[in-house]
Every structure is written in C-alpha cells, then in structure tokens.
Amino acid sequence: MVDRANLRPGQKVFIQAGSGGVGTIAIQLARHLGAKVATTTSAANAELVGRLGAQVAIDYRKDDFEKVIADYDVVLNSQDTATLEKSLRVLRKGGIAVSISGPPDPASAHEKAFNVVVGLLMRLLSRSIRAKAKAAGIRYGFLFMQSSGTQTAELAKLIEAGAIRPVINRVFPFERLNEAMEYIETGRAKGKVVVSVA
Numbered sequence: 001m002v003d004r005a006n007l008r009p010g011q012k013v014f015i016q017a018g019s020g021g022v023g024t025i026a027i028q029l030a031r032h033l034g035a036k037v038a039t040t041t042s043a044a045n046a047e048l049v050g051r052l053g054a055q056v057a058i059d060y061r062k063d064d065f066e067k068v069i070a071d072y073d074v075v076l077n078s079q080d081t082a083t084l085e086k087s088l089r090v091l092r093k094g095g096i097a098v099s100i101s102g103p104p105d106p107a108s109a110h111e112k113a114f115n116v117v118v119g120l121l122m123r124l125l126s127r128s129i130r131a132k133a134k135a136a137g138i139r140y141g142f143l144f145m146q147s148s149g150t151q152t153a154e155l156a157k158l159i160e161a162g163a164i165r166p167v168i169n170r171v172f173p174f175e176r177l178n179e180a181m182e183y184i185e186t187g188r189a190k191g192k193v194v195v196s197v198a
C-alpha cells in the first residue's frame with residue numbers, strides 16, 4: 001500500500017480477507033494512512049474488522065463484492081485469480097491492484113533478481129491478468145514480501161503508539177511448528193499465528 005500504491009489520505013482501498021494475518025494489519029495501516037477501507041470477511045468476523053477500522057465489511061459467503069463497491073483506488077489481493085480478475089472491476093481507471101497471492105509479474109522478477117528463465121515464467125503466468133488490467137486502464141503489480149529494517153521499525157513505532165494493534169490468534173511453541181503450519185493452512189486464522197522460539 002505504501003511502496004506500490006502510494007496510498008494517500010481520502011483514497012479508497014479494498015483489502016481482501018480482512019480478518020486474516022495480512023488483513024488485520026493492512027486495515028489498520030490503511031486507516032492510519034487516512035484511507036477509507038472496504039474488506040471481505042465471513043459474518044463471524046465482521047465485528048473484528050469493524051473494530052480494526054474497516055468502514056465497509058462484505059460477507060464473502062453471501063454477497064458479491066463487485067455489486068457493493070466501485071471506483072476504488074487500490075485493491076490488495078490475497079485470494080485466487082478469479083477474485084483478482086473481479087477485483088479489477090471495482091477499481092477506477094488509473095487505480096492499482098497489488099497482489100500478494102499471484103500471479104507474479106516480470107517487474108517483481110526483476111526486483112528479486114531472478115534468473116531469465118524464472119522471469120520468463122512469471123511473464124507468462126501474469127500475461128492474462130496484465131492484459132486485462134491494461135485494457136481496463138488499471139495498473140497491476142505483484143508483491144513479494146521482503147524484510148526491511150526501516151519498515152519494521154516504522155511499524156514498531158505505530159504499534160507502540162497504539163495506532164496499530166496486532167491481532168494474535170494463536171501462539172505455538174517451536175516444537176509444534178508443524179501444527180502451526182497446519183492451522184494456517186486451514187485458512188481460518190483470525191489474525192496472526194505466532195511461533196514462539198523463546
């Protein structure tokens with residue numbers, strides 16, 4: 001939202017899966033940046049995403065987000081390709097879709113200095129979505145998370161100031177790492193799943 005979309009106060013951002021590990025932080029960060037936030041969640045987690053700051057909560061099991069929101073500036077996609085394609089239609093012309101769940105694009109291959117073959121593969125994998133975005137006048141970008149001490153320090157300051165509150169769903173000791181992974185794979189985590197190495 002910061003690096004790729006340059007999210008500004010007053011802009012509208014659609015963050016999918018607001019109750020997940022990424023969504024619970026992303027909603028709060030977007031609100032801190034002064035944006036208006038819409039998100040998808042099941043009814044059971046609607047109260048949680050509202051508390052985190054989402055102004056629009058769409059029950060993805062019941063409602064079609066495409067019929068609820070329109071003319072958004074930014075989409076943060078964390079779902080499948082069908083959802084990503086649908087997300088392009090809720091963006092205004094000139095808006096940007098940033099995906100963290102695929103497909104990776106040539107720019108991200110270049111950024112990560114992947115070799116030519118991997119770069120070509122990414123070009124092919126993302127060809128369809130890039131073409132659809134271009135036809136609609138929308139920018140598309142994939143984001144590989146990368147650790148940044150500067151950004152982590154910024155986030156830590158926001159957490160210490162109470163502007164962002166991490167939502168911790170479960171904590172597993174290191175010996176139960178496999179269980180933690182299995183739990184994440186259920187796709188039902190409500191916030192972050194922590195593995196304690198202490």
Ligand SMILES: NC(=O)c1ccc[n+]([C@@H]2O[C@H](COP(=O)([O-])OP(=O)(O)OC[C@H]3O[C@@H](n4cnc5c(N)ncnc54)[C@H](OP(=O)(O)O)[C@@H]3O)[C@@H](O)[C@H]2O)c1
Nearest residue numbers: 017019020021022040042060078100143144145187188189
């Ligand atoms: N590119 C990168 O570097 C990067 C970094 C981090 C994560 N990711 C990817 O981003 C995705 C999200 O990660 P995460 O850690 O946030 O996942 P997560 O915590 O496992 O997400 C679980 C949440 O997703 C919600 N959910 C499940 N299906 C949904 C749907 N169809 N629509 C809306 N919400 C839905 C669930 O809500 P309910 O229980 O209410 O259904 C649950 O709260 C994953 O695919 C992950 O691999 C990529």
